[in-house]
Amino acid sequence: MKKMFHLLVLFCSLRLIGVFSESVSVMEGDSVTLHTDVTEIHEDDDIVWKVGAEKSLIAKMSLAAGIFSIFDDVLDGRFRDRLKLDNQTGSLTITNISTNHAGIYQLDISGFKLRSKTSRVSVLARLPVPVISSNSSNCSLSSSSCSLLCSAVNVGHVTLSWYKGNSLLSSISVSDLSISLSLPLEVEYQDKNTYSCVINNPIRNQTTHLNISRLCHTCEVLFSPEVHIFCCGFTEAVIRLVLSALVGVAAVIILVYDIRSRRGGDKKQISYIL
């Protein structure tokens, strides 16, 4: 039985001039062309394109029979108005691709030439723009560096990186899982270099440039009254103000109490003497 199967496979391999497979990655919204890799269609060739495990027929072309058809209503119409068949080469183009078009596409050419090809099409989701935020909600007087975070939510198959000019500082990658990524960076408040956070997949990238003066408020300016509030947030400024006021009031109360009790003591002393 096994031997027969092997013979059958051998027979098929001999019959077919070519069995090919390829992997193609496409960005969501882009177009992809699956090539027949033949320069010219022979009069006797039959070309069919099928998709998925069900091998649903999506395109068929036969010059001899005068057939040139696209079946874009299969699979709930997910291919509607998205398929193009090249009448010279038989290549199939899927336009404005989305994630539900990912899968295996099979080409069979029979007739004068025999050729079979499978294309594994993966569709990569659009890249979000990376977001840079400050991780120092707290303006520490002692620290001269500013903590930053670059983040991207719900991403898969991407790398998130920090660049200083053109040189890579750090990066983090995620495989097929869809998760949220973040990558820290410490910079000096006075740093004049250009920093950028880049997210990329095997096809494209998105960049956000760091604006240090917007995200990193220097702590030195805390001592200058005009910018006091903008440095550490209004709440903290108010708390500081209230605390100073309370300490002041407490000091006055203690002072007054002290003076009074001394006076009282004096009076008592006097009365004892009298």
Ligand SMILES: *[C@@H]1O[C@H](CO)[C@@H](O)[C@H](O)[C@H]1NC(C)=O
């Ligand atoms: C092939 O398609 C082009 C345009 O799509 C058309 O002009 C041409 O006549 C077609 N050729 C054949 C042989 O059908």
Ligand SMILES: *[C@@H]1O[C@H](CO)[C@@H](O)[C@H](O)[C@H]1NC(C)=O
């Ligand atoms: C591309 O497809 C999406 C749905 O997947 C649709 O919302 C959008 O309008 C299409 N864009 C074009 C240019 O056809």
Ligand SMILES: *[C@@H]1O[C@H](CO)[C@@H](O)[C@H](O)[C@H]1NC(C)=O
């Ligand atoms: C504020 O800074 C202190 C000391 O640097 C640190 O222990 C604390 O976690 C920081 N708080 C926040 C909210 O960042």
Ligand SMILES: *[C@@H]1O[C@H](CO)[C@@H](O)[C@H](O)[C@H]1NC(C)=O
């Ligand atoms: C952000 O700041 C907090 C508190 O200061 C710290 O615990 C945390 O590790 C920082 N996150 C990163 C990614 O540096």
Ligand SMILES: *[C@@H]1O[C@H](CO)[C@@H](O)[C@H](O)[C@H]1NC(C)=O
């Ligand atoms: C981002 O993509 C552009 C082309 O689209 C390329 O020139 C550039 O080098 C890429 N940047 C990074 C950091 O990969």
Ligand SMILES: *[C@@H]1O[C@H](CO)[C@@H](O)[C@H](O)[C@H]1NC(C)=O
């Ligand atoms: C950085 O942010 C500051 C304050 O928001 C703004 O005035 C400045 O134009 C920004 N610089 C760049 C290069 O975007």
